[in-house]
Amino acid sequence: MAKIDGLINKILEDAEAERDIILKKAEAESNAIIKNKIDEAKEVGSRIIEKANIEAGLNRERIISNTTLKVRNEKLVAKQKVMSDVFNEALDELCAMSKESFLNYLKATIISLKIDGDEEIILNIKGREFVDGTVIAELNNEFMSMNKQGNLRISERIGGFKGGFILEKNGIEINNTFEALINSYRDELEFEIADILFN
Template sequence: MANIESLVNKIIEDAQREADSIVSIAQDKKSKMINIEKEKAEAEKDEILAKAKIEAQTRKERVISNAKLQVRNNKLQAKQEVMDRVFEIALEQLRNLPCDMFSKFVKTSVMSSDVDGNEKIIVNEKYKSKFNDELMNDINNSLKETGKVSNVDLSVETRDIKDGFILAKKGIELNYTFEDLMNSIREDIEGDILAVLFE
């Protein structure tokens, strides 16, 4: 009986050792698996953080770039508005030239054109009074002095133009309206005006 008891105890001890060994191996496996999963989680966390950092930097650069672009566009718009206003003021000043300066402008324009001397000057109804006999005689006398026909006169036809005049002959018209003259020189002088206004 003692032998059986001893044998049972031995079997129990062996079984306990075996169980302890299995539990120990399982604990080791569990620890290793936990460590592997922790390492994976850390790696994923680092990758997510790195991506988030890159994305945040990209967003930051995009926001800064958009802000710079907006500032540039606002500056360009402001410059354009100032430029438009400068030309509006210049046009208004041309439209309000004193009679003697307007007469000089007309005479200089006609004389510097390739005219024969028998052209018609077309204006709007309001401007007819500016082209008085004195101005027309002055133009024709100057043409005569250069050896040209001196028969430039005011057309009975009027046009819906705001200012200035049109010099016409045989279907060819030279536009001397202030708005047209201003538009033709604007492209040439905008750069100079911008340089003066926005140094």
């Protein structure tokens, strides 16, 4: 019996030793699995943080870019308004021209044009107050001295423009209004005026 008890004890000791080995191995594997999962979680967390930082940087750049563009557009709108104000002021000054200055402008412009001398002059209300039969007679005499028809006349039509005049013949108009004059020079002068105003 003693041999059996010894054998049983030996089996029990071996089983306990085997159990301890299995438990240690299971604990080591468990720790390794836990460590791997923690490392994976850290890596995933790092990637999430890195991605969030990249997105935050892109959002920041986008916001800065949009803000810069908005500021640039607002400055451009403000500059364009100032430019428009400058041209409107120039138009107002032309429209405020004295009678003598207007008549000198009208005569010089009409005489310098390559026309036949039998056109109608369309004027606004103020222009009609300035231009009378004497002015028309002077122009017609000038045309006749240039071997042209000398049959210029004031149109019954009143122009809806701010200043200047329009010459009309057979439905064809030569626009000499101050608005047209300002617009014709606007593209040419905008760069120079912007340079003076903003630099």
